[in-house]
Amino acid sequence: MGFPESLLNAGNVALFVVIIIGLMTLKRVVYIVPQSKNYVIERFGRFQQVLKPGLNVIVPFVDRVAYRISVLERQTDPSSVSVFSSDNVEVDIVTVVYWRVIDPELSVYRIEDINAAIMVATGSIVRNIGAGLELDNLQGSREEINSKILASLGETAEAWGISITRTEIVDIVLDEKTKQAQRQQVEAERARRAQVTGAEGSAAAVKLQADSVLYQSNQESEATVVAAQARAKEIGLVSEARAKEIEVVAAAQAKEFELVGSAIRNYGEVAALFELGKRQVSAMEQLAASRGAKVLVLPTDVTKMLGSLTAVVEGLGFGAFAGAQGALIAEGDVAEVSETEGKEGGA
Numbered sequence: 001m002g003f004p005e006s007l008l009n010a011g012n013v014a015l016f017v018v019i020i021i022g023l024m025t026l027k028r029v030v031y032i033v034p035q036s037k038n039y040v041i042e043r044f045g046r047f048q049q050v051l052k053p054g055l056n057v058i059v060p061f062v063d064r065v066a067y068r069i070s071v072l073e074r075q076t077d078p079s080s081v082s083v084f085s086s087d088n089v090e091v092d093i094v095t096v097v098y099w100r101v102i103d104p105e106l107s108v109y110r111i112e113d114i115n116a117a118i119m120v121a122t123g124s125i126v127r128n129i130g131a132g133l134e135l136d137n138l139q140g141s142r143e144e145i146n147s148k149i150l151a152s153l154g155e156t157a158e159a160w161g162i163s164i165t166r167t168e169i170v171d172i173v174l175d176e177k178t179k180q181a182q183r184q185q186v187e188a189e190r191a192r193r194a195q196v197t198g199a200e201g202s203a204a205a206v207k208l209q210a211d212s213v214l215y216q217s218n219q220e221s222e223a224t225v226v227a228a229q230a231r232a233k234e235i236g237l238v239s240e241a242r243a244k245e246i247e248v249v250a251a252a253q254a255k256e257f258e259l260v261g262s263a264i265r266n267y268g269e270v271a272a273l274f275e276l277g278k279r280q281v282s283a284m285e286q287l288a289a290s291r292g293a294k295v296l297v298l299p300t301d302v303t304k305m306l307g308s309l310t311a312v313v314e315g316l317g318f319g320a321f322a323g324a325q326g327a328l329i330a331e332g333d334v335a336e337v338s339e340t341e342g343k344e345g346g347a
Contacts (some may be wrong), residue, residue, distance in 0.1 A: 028060035032222065038104040040067035050104050069104040076115050078170055081123040083130035085138050092173040093126050095149070098165045106161025114162060118153070122167070125152045135178075142169045 032055055033039055039051035043063050051065075065256075078099045083093050097118050101107045102189045111117050129148050130138055138145075157164045174182070 025060050027168060027340055028064075029057055031056045031058065031065065036070055036072050038071055039065045039110055040069060040104050042066040047109065049146045067104070067108050069101055069107060071101050071104075073098055073165055074099040075099075076118050076122075079122060080173070081126045083128055083138075085133055087134045089135045090175065090325055091130070091135065091138065091178075093130065094170040094173065095122055095126060096168045097122055097149075097153065097168055098167070099162045100165060101161060102163045103161030106159070108161075111160045112130070114160060114217045117160065118157070118164075121156050122149060125149050134303050139172055145169060167277045 029053055031039060033051050033053045035053045038054065040054070041048045041058055041063050042049060043059070048058075048063055076099075078094050078096050080092045080094045082090060101117060107114065126145070126149065129145055133141060133145075146167050146169060148166055153167070154164045181300050189223070
């Protein structure tokens with residue numbers, strides 16, 4: 001027995017409807033949330049829960065996904081803020097703020113336009129900070145200003161369910177008059193630095209020249225001192241040599257005088273006459289050795305004295321002196337003969 005064809009068609013339609021309703025219900029029950037999203041669930045228009053990334057299940061037809069919130073880091077559009085510095089210079093500071101949602105519930109139900117709220121709060125903070133800085137400090141303290149904006153804005157952003165990750169001062173815009181004044185100031189500073197550098201270079205050159213002259217003077221002084229020391233040493237050595245020579249001569253003379261004295265004590269007048277004769281013989285030898293002396297004329301008393309000493313000297317054993325005396329007497333005779341001939345020739 002079979003079913004009527006109309007019943008089969010109606011059953012198929014009913015099954016299809018049930019499948020469709022089941023799929024729609026399943027879609028409202030099971031949600032797969034992406035990693036970069038959080039879903040805000042409302043039940044009868046009231047906040048119920050926040051669905052985290054992954055597989056989630058809610059009550060169908062009662063709960064609904066009201067908001068799909070991105071938790072990625074976002075940034076505001078560049079915002080220009082007019083600021084008067086402490087030295088009354090007007091500048092435009094362009095800022096950008098980076099933020100991300102950390103509490104989807106607060107970000108949805110506490111604030112409507114997060115970007116606009118952030119830009120307004122940032123403008124107020126930047127004006128407050130810029131009013132306490134001079135223009136030069138304002139341009140050179142971007143990191144400090146960024147840190148202050150981040151600290152001040154972070155406290156306000158916590159109530160909105162967001163976190164301020166960082167802030168950036170994109171640009172500081174000056175008007176043309178201020179730019180021209182800064183250019184003149186920079187040029188004047190460059191000219192001043194050039195003059196200072198030139199003066200320092202000249203001073204360094206003068207100092208080096210003075211050091212060079214001083215070094216040369218020191219070298220010359222040292223050379224003079226060394227030469228003087230060498231000369232003093234030389235004079236000392238010469239003086240010492242002369243003193244030694246004088247000492248030796250004096251010792252020899254003392255020895256001679258001692259011997260003469262001893263001879264006088266032992267032989268009396270004979271020794272004295274011998275010493276006197278020896279000195280006369282030495283003097284006559286020097287006269288005879290002279291280049292200009294052709295004829296040597298001796299006084300007669302010398303020959304007489306030498307003659308009178310011959311016997312005594314021979315008796316005492318002074319043979320050498322006797323020989324010398326004989327030679328001198330012979331020379332004396334020659335001299336007398338020459339003198340006599342000369343006189344006769346003159347007559």
